[in-house]
Amino acid sequence: MDSNNNKFTVVDAPEGYSGSGFYATRMDKAIGLARMNSLWPLPFATSCCGIEFMATMAPHYDLARFGMERLSFSPRQSDLLMVMGTIAKKMGPILQEVYVQMAEPRWVIAVGACAASGGIFDTYSVLQGIDRVIPVDVYVPGCPPRPEQIINGILKIQDLVHNESGRRRNSPEYKELLAKYGIE
Amino acid sequence: MKEDIRKNIDPTDIAGSEIHEFVTLNVGPTHPATHGVFQNVMTMDGEYVVDTYQTIGYIHRAFEKIAERRAYYQILPLTDRLNYCSSPLNNTGYLMAVEKLLGLEIPKRVQYMRVIIMELARIADHNVCNSVIGVDTGALTVFTYMFQDREKIYEIWEQICGSRLTTSIGRIGGFERNWNEKAWSLLRTFMKEYPPRLKEFETLLMRNRIFLDRTVDVGAISAEKALNYGFTGPNLRATGVDYDVRIASPYCSYEDFDFIVPVGTTGDTHDRFMVRQEEMWQSISIINQAIAKLDAMADKETFNANNDAFVMPAKEKVYNDMESLIYHFKQVMGEIDPPKGEIYHAIEAGNGELGFYIVSDGGRSPYRLHFRRPCFIYYQGYPDMIKGNLLSDAIITLSSMNVIAGELDA
Amino acid sequence: MFIINQEIVDLTSEKLRNRFGEALLTVETEMDMPVYIVKKEIIVDLLRFLYDDETLRYRFLTTLCGIHYPDSDQPFGVIYHLHSLENNQRIRIKTFTTLEDITIPSATAVFAGANWMEREAYDFYGILFSGHPNLKRILNVDEMDYFPMRKEYPLEDGTREDKNDDFFGR
Numbered sequence: 001m002d003s004n005n006n007k008f009t010v011v012d013a014p015e016g017y018s019g020s021g022f023y024a025t026r027m028d029k030a031i032g033l034a035r036m037n038s039l040w041p042l043p044f045a046t047s048c049c050g051i052e053f054m055a056t057m058a059p060h061y062d063l064a065r066f067g068m069e070r071l072s073f074s075p076r077q078s079d080l081l082m083v084m085g086t087i088a089k090k091m092g093p094i095l096q097e098v099y100v101q102m103a104e105p106r107w108v109i110a111v112g113a114c115a116a117s118g119g120i121f122d123t124y125s126v127l128q129g130i131d132r133v134i135p136v137d138v139y140v141p142g143c144p145p146r147p148e149q150i151i152n153g154i155l156k157i158q159d160l161v162h163n164e165s166g167r168r169r170n171s172p173e174y175k176e177l178l179a180k181y182g183i184e
Numbered sequence: 185m186k187e188d189i190r191k192n193i194d195p196t197d198i199a200g201s202e203i204h205e206f207v208t209l210n211v212g213p214t215h216p217a218t219h220g221v222f223q224n225v226m227t228m229d230g231e232y233v234v235d236t237y238q239t240i241g242y243i244h245r246a247f248e249k250i251a252e253r254r255a256y257y258q259i260l261p262l263t264d265r266l267n268y269c270s271s272p273l274n275n276t277g278y279l280m281a282v283e284k285l286l287g288l289e290i291p292k293r294v295q296y297m298r299v300i301i302m303e304l305a306r307i308a309d310h311n312v313c314n315s316v317i318g319v320d321t322g323a324l325t326v327f328t329y330m331f332q333d334r335e336k337i338y339e340i341w342e343q344i345c346g347s348r349l350t351t352s353i354g355r356i357g358g359f360e361r362n363w364n365e366k367a368w369s370l371l372r373t374f375m376k377e378y379p380p381r382l383k384e385f386e387t388l389l390m391r392n393r394i395f396l397d398r399t400v401d402v403g404a405i406s407a408e409k410a411l412n413y414g415f416t417g418p419n420l421r422a423t424g425v426d427y428d429v430r431i432a433s434p435y436c437s438y439e440d441f442d443f444i445v446p447v448g449t450t451g452d453t454h455d456r457f458m459v460r461q462e463e464m465w466q467s468i469s470i471i472n473q474a475i476a477k478l479d480a481m482a483d484k485e486t487f488n489a490n491n492d493a494f495v496m497p498a499k500e501k502v503y504n505d506m507e508s509l510i511y512h513f514k515q516v517m518g519e520i521d522p523p524k525g526e527i528y529h530a531i532e533a534g535n536g537e538l539g540f541y542i543v544s545d546g547g548r549s550p551y552r553l554h555f556r557r558p559c560f561i562y563y564q565g566y567p568d569m570i571k572g573n574l575l576s577d578a579i580i581t582l583s584s585m586n587v588i589a590g591e592l593d594a
Numbered sequence: 595m596f597i598i599n600q601e602i603v604d605l606t607s608e609k610l611r612n613r614f615g616e617a618l619l620t621v622e623t624e625m626d627m628p629v630y631i632v633k634k635e636i637i638v639d640l641l642r643f644l645y646d647d648e649t650l651r652y653r654f655l656t657t658l659c660g661i662h663y664p665d666s667d668q669p670f671g672v673i674y675h676l677h678s679l680e681n682n683q684r685i686r687i688k689t690f691t692t693l694e695d696i697t698i699p700s701a702t703a704v705f706a707g708a709n710w711m712e713r714e715a716y717d718f719y720g721i722l723f724s725g726h727p728n729l730k731r732i733l734n735v736d737e738m739d740y741f742p743m744r745k746e747y748p749l750e751d752g753t754r755e756d757k758n759d760d761f762f763g764r
Contacts, residue, residue, distance in 0.1 A: 044214060046220075046221050046242070046243050046589065047243055047265065047268060047589060047590050048264075048265055048268035048349055048350055048590065051268060051269060051312075051349055052348075052349055054331065055331065055334070055335065055338075055348075055349075058327075058328060058331035058332070058335070059328050059331070059332060060331075060332060060335045073214075073215070073216040085243070086243055086245055088241070088242055088243050088244050088245065088593075089735055090241055090242050090244065090734070090735045091213065091221060091242045091243065094212075094213055094214065094242075098214060120261065120262075121245045121246070121250070122749070122750055122751075123245060123246040123249060123250060123749055123750065123751065124246060124249075124742055124747075124748075124749065124750065124751045124752075125244045125245065125246050125733075125734060125735075125742075125751075126245055126246070126751075128751070128754055143350065144348075144349050144350060146348065240732060240733065241731075241732055241733035241734060241735075244733040244734060246742070246749070248718070248743065249742060249743055249749050250749060252749075253749055284625075284626065285625075409706070411653060411654060411679075412653075412705060412706045412707060413705075413706050413707040414654065414655055414656070414705070414707030425679075427679055432679075432682055433596050433597070433682070523625075525624060525625045526624060526625070527624075527625050527626050528626065528627065528656075528675060528684070528686070529626075530656075537656070539656060539657060539675075541657065541659065541673070541675070543661065552659075552661050554657065554659040554673075556656060556657040556675075560710065560711075560714075561657075561707055561710070561711070563710075564706070564707060564709055564710050565706075593733055594733075
């Protein structure tokens with residue numbers, strides 16, 4: 001926030017009302033700020049986009065600067081499901097099971113053309129886009145997308161996380177969205 | 185004591201003095217240790233693996249069926265996605281198979297350039313495999329350091345073909361354009377800076393007591409079994425058989441280069457690691473020889489065989505010359521005339537003998553294209569390698585085999 | 595690019611003719627390697643014979659794949675590529691069968707590596723291998739009820755509704 005010896009702005013404070021010893025702001029703004037900078041991703045890497053993700057995590061393009069230092073491979077402990085690579089029809093139910101095990105609030109980013117829409121594989125065995133089995137928040141096109149593009153997608157996810165209303169996960173629209181996929 | 189622990193556990197030996205309790209553990213398709221999507225349902229006796237049942241096909245993308253629909257030059261991006269850690273190897277292998285079918289002669293300069301990108305791809309692939317063996321034993325630092333060198337190789341490929349990972353490098357007959365100055369200078373810088381970094385990686389890991397304890401005598405396989413399963417590549421050479429396609433059936437002027445083929449003794453994880461390590465040094469030597477040969481050549485302009493019937497002619501010729509216009513039209517519409525027949529061509533890819541069996545009926549796309557995928561064939565031997573071992577050893581064995589899911593399922 | 599070791603090739607052809615006679619249907623050299631078309635009943639004996647022979651030593655099964663020629667009277671084929679590492683010679687063996695009697699003896703008795711390759715041929719073409727320890731689908735979903743690589747089936751998924759085939763020229 002702003003104090004007299006502040007040389008760096010780490011984050012911009014949400015709008016609020018401050019006085020001596022207190023700072024009042026909206027609850028979901030403060031929570032959004034905390035969440036967006038400390039997302040724990042679950043890398044669901046299946047194929048070539050997974051290698052570009054490894055390049056994004058590597059020191060050159062460093063995803064840890066955005067708060068994603070800790071990768072979680074357990075869905076129970078993660079916020080962001082990053083689906084990177086082709087999802088075949090054999091893999092679809094497994095993907096849905098992993099999504100269902102995640103605790104709210106959860107976000108999904110589809111990295112790569114194959115996850116977004118089936119990519120170059122318009123065949124009998126490839127799921128034509130993961131949004132046939134789970135709801136997706138951000139799509140990152142590319143085959144494979146450059147690490148800069150993946151980071152762009154992550155920044156968009158951070159925007160969504162920042163501005164999400166506190167009531168969204170209990171609203172009837174969200175429940176209807178999940179019901180469309182057969183998820184309670 | 186080690187022999188005691190590693191003896192084969194017989195699940196029917198209930199009347200023996202030890203008590204066995206069997207548990208089924210699913211090392212499922214999404215697992216941080218499997219580096220790819222394949223499933224092992226392991227039957228465990230405490231901490232020891234008794235047997236494992238494998239399921240693959242979680243990323244089956246029907247390459248062989250797609251290839252029957254597409255023209256020969258359109259199959260090139262598909263081959264990228266076989267072993268996606270070393271795409272140029274797959275690309276050049278496929279292009280050489282098509283050139284064998286069409287009977288094209290490739291100029292020497294193009295062959296040496298192909299050798300350079302193939303060996304760079306081999307370095308990139310072994311880089312990742314070896315550092316991932318390090319990660320699975322707990323040494324996470326080496327991965328972050330070695331991936332930087334992969335970034336340097338990506339920059340070289342980006343200057344040559346425009347793309348980092350799935351390169352689609354090369355065309356039938358050679359390359360699509362001559363390499364520019366930036367590519368050459370990046371390549372020379374890389375060849376100067378990489379050997380000390382590889383040496384640093386070695387000193388961190390090769391004599392490390394913990395690493396040796398975790399990899400020596402783990403996941404061993406004998407040479408007879410390996411040959412019977414159809415192993416090729418570093419996994420086979422680690423067992424002592426010196427079969428390398430570059431020496432047995434030389435292609436792309438490999439006979440002009442001077443290199444050795446490293447061979448192990450017991451076929452365990454440590455031998456696989458060391459064989460890959462030494463192959464990286466040999467690749468560095470081959471690239472240096474190729475650069476020297478290319479510098480000594482007077483011709484610095486040829487980058488393609490320029491057989492207009494199968495290779496797209498240059499745009500200046502298309503706009504000015506009637507024949508080139510017709511050839512361009514025929515190729516884009518897919519009316520090239522390959523001979524009828526069938527060929528099989530194999531190269532030494534990062535994981536072993538990558539083969540392409542093309543059956544042509546004279547049409548624009550192959551009648552049948554079968555990929556001989558080394559990963560698919562040697563992954564069958566995995567249950568044999570881990571019976572009676574600890575679970576953590578089974579994980580290290582899996583990562584040392586370098587199973588890439590794209591090549592496994594195609 | 596594959597150097598043909600003519601002596602070994604001639605020896606192979608001669609030994610196979612002597613041993614199998616008319617079950618060996620054709621002997622020829624295609625563009626790059628010798629090709630033998632054989633009757634399917636003797637295929638395992640042939641592979642075993644080539645494996646055990648002390649001079650020929652074809653002890654490496656490079657690959658095994660299926661193929662479908664719908665217009666032929668024996669549409670389904672299995673193609674084996676063998677490699678003799680000591681003599682550095684490769685050969686290709688083909689055997690064909692009809693749709694009604696789509697069983698071929700399995701090569702797993704000779705080569706352990708044929709296990710998954712035959713499962714793949716079964717998965718793609720429906721060719722049954724008698725004597726195979728575990729002939730199930732390997733790459734496709736287990737519930738799939740057709741064999742996709744056969745020429746009569748399309749590449750695309752029949753149930754997708756969002757891509758208009760007219761735009762894709764199909």
